[in-house]
Amino acid sequence: MNTESRKLAIADYKKRPSIAGVFAIRCRASGEVWVGQALDLDKIQNRIWFTLRMGDHRTAGLQRAWSAHGEASFTLEMLERIEDEELAYIRDTLLKERVQHWRAELQAAAV
Numbered sequence: 001m002n003t004e005s006r007k008l009a010i011a012d013y014k015k016r017p018s019i020a021g022v023f024a025i026r027c028r029a030s031g032e033v034w035v036g037q038a039l040d041l042d043k044i045q046n047r048i049w050f051t052l053r054m055g056d057h058r059t060a061g062l063q064r065a066w067s068a069h070g071e072a073s074f075t076l077e078m079l080e081r082i083e084d085e086e087l088a089y090i091r092d093t094l095l096k097e098r099v100q101h102w103r104a105e106l107q108a109a110a111v
Contacts, residue, residue: 019043020091021081022098024106025062029069034062035079035103036111037095045076048111059111 001009018040025034025048026049038044048057056062064072079102082094103110 017084018036019081022079022095022096022102023111024077024079024102024108025077025111026077027069027073028066028075029073030065032061033108034111035099035107035108037099041078041081048076057082059109062108062111074094 013089019042020037020038020039021037021041022070023041023044026032036044051057052063052066053068053071055063057066080098082091082098099110102108
């Protein structure tokens with residue numbers, strides 16, 4: 001790939017729309033569930049898995065379960081996608097409401 005086509009590919013990647021929403025992380029071994037929100041659902045698993053592998057995730061219960069059961073016991077599931085909102089505060093408020101709904105529905109902890 002030459003320099004110009006590489007630059008175009010990077011520019012196209014940066015222009016792609018990100019999809020906000022609510023996700024759940026499930027541990028098959030323990031049955032525990034954690035629910036969180038993300039501004040880009042396509043990237044959240046890589047971000048979370050990286051911090052868990054490093055042993056540095058901010059959610060202590062999730063990190064303990066990961067350390068005890070290993071990566072193979074975990075899945076990330078997208079629960080709900082939020083339609084594009086032009087105003088960030090509307091999107092953020094909607095995300096908070098939907099996260100609370102899913103945490104109650106699944107009896108899940110926060111991520």
